[in-house]
Amino acid sequence: MVPLSWYLALSALLFTIGAVGVFIKRNAITIFLCIELMLNAVNLTFVALSGFFGDVGGQLFVFIVMTVAAAEAAVGLAIIISIFRNRESLNVDEVDAMKL
Amino acid sequence: MTGELEKILFIVVAAIAVASALNILIQRNPLYSALSLIVTLLSLSVLYLTLRAQFIAAIQIVVYAGAIMVLFVFAIMLLNVPKTQPEVEKQKGLRLLAIPFAGVLIAEMFFVLRQIRPLTLPVLSGDPDQVVGTTWSIGTALFSDYLLPFEVTSVLILMAVVGAMVLARREGD
Amino acid sequence: MTNLLLEWVIKTIVILLILVTAVAYVTLMERKVMAWIQMRVGPNRVGLFGFRLWGLLQPAADGLKMIFKEDIVPLQANRWLYIFAPALSLIPALMTFIVIPYGSEINLFGRAIELHVTRMNVGLLYVLALTSVGVYGIVLAGWSSNNKYSLMGGLRSSAQMISYELALGLSIVCVLLYSGSLDLVEIVNKQSVWFGHMGWNIFRFPLMFVFIIFYIASLAETNRTPFDLPEADSELVAGYHTEYSSMKFVMFQMAEYLNLITASSIATTLFFGGWNGPFVGRLPILGPVYFVIKVLALIFLAMWIRYTVPRFRYDQLMRFGWKVLVPAAIVNIIITSTVILFLA
């Protein structure tokens, strides 16, 4: 049997990779992809704990997280598109002012 | 015997997940990053299966790989800016600080992981259709104990529809 | 455990071989049906040692020809994605069939063998998941070719597929309201009441209308006429596979016909009682026979539609999907749930 700690270690590793991506990448879409990766790393923890403790709550959290991620992706990408229209750039360093 | 096979499966799938996650960072073209993320999502779905979360594993592919990532791919193709600008670092001094902090975090993680009790997956008992992770178990919990989050979700989606339409549409069309 | 594993390996390989052969002969069937509808003869020349065999060897000849065709990778294409895209379209199409039951249980070599490769608690979601992953093959083929027709075809095709996937998913919910399970084996078993043929879902009140929605959506999902806009030759040359040649083109064709076969099998399973039919309880071997007959009838219906109905315009297509099929599916869910609320 695969022990619980393996799943948690993998989840931590994926979360770290996502966090590093958010810091080092400059392309807004890639940063967004890294955020999705972080969400998925957390989802893995939820599902692992839910499976090992035999409680369905963790899996429901994942379900809700996916819904929120969908809403977030739709709105976030719409923001990125409208920024791109005005700035002709996806580099986050060039869009650091809170206005269009 | 089967325990060893499960470990091998876990290691292979986890290696694929980590490798494709790293590939997200390595690729310059966001389209390739998006495709690597899809591979990570699919391998996570296999891991969910090993944890008996069948419904979540299927939903992971339907919603994440099949809908959210399609949206990303469309957005990337729509904007078509394959070449990103060179990645400039603003504060070079912070890099020196990063190494000790990373060391502390890794040490902490090992410390925590060693504290975890050696749990195993609970033994299946009773009606196989009612076990945690099946459609029935998810559904009954979602529509009774978690009813409020479920209904709030519909409002959230409605707001996302309105917000995204307003943001993405040009004034003219 | 080892016995079970061996059984699975054998079943999967047999299913794969049957599917590949079936794809070859469905292409022949398509050409014959087209010829019949257009009052022509169709392929009948290919033969062996002077015997013509009514064109039965045509698929083999086609396959051999395609293997020896020149394999072109355009200079401006993204090489790896270009090679990878057809596989991405073929692999999900091959994987779907393992959850579909094609019979109840027969005795072979002294042991009872269930006539389905596997059953899962989330069987229908597995099918939907593979359908939704299939979009990537098309969209990446269009993008990686670096050709305007391909890109336009890929984008159009994927927008069409996801729109109709929604109608497909919503219409499946109505069936679930009757079956109460996502397991396809269970769905078929629920329909085997009343002498094995009157309990089919198609004979239940709102589900006959749901079938129409489902069938139209699955035709659009498999990119067949009247919904074959990605390949609308008059405007887009050949759509997303304009630049593809040789066996890579064959892989797209195989995926398309596999999807047709799978869609017909799913329709059979969900609405026409799967392998159910008269006397199937006493003679289980009749199960696969009924199943194949029903699937062939639905494939024939798809071909009939293809050669008699003109192609939609793209704006008509999207409007039809979003403004007719999706609301109709939602209304059907409301009707179905109200009906079973008061009748059950």
Added chain:
Amino acid sequence: MRNYIPVLLIFILAIGMAAVIIILSRVASKGHPTREKLMPYECGVEPVGTARERHSVKFYLVAMAFLLFDIEAVFLVPWAVVFRGVLESDAYRHLKYVFYGEMMLFMVVLFVGLVYVWRKGILEWNR
């Protein structure tokens, strides 16, 4: 979870088949590439510009509408299974109106979303 082992099997077999097909066409076909053959096909005319231009935002809007309504479909699936189970079980049958009502509420809210998308003309392609 044994029932999912065939998925792994057929996945490996399908990948193998795709690989064999690709390698077969590589080995069997002799290439005579010329400049014209390797150009993007534009009906025999020299290609104009690049294919990688920006495209209509319509495709994105449709994908977005699909994503949000797909979530609705995904919620409907477990509901349908549970609703049937509630109707068939003696212990929970008195709850059937609750289960019916909560999903109708959910669908009404999302129907408003569909009407909004409709009225805003996202689904019109000929304008």
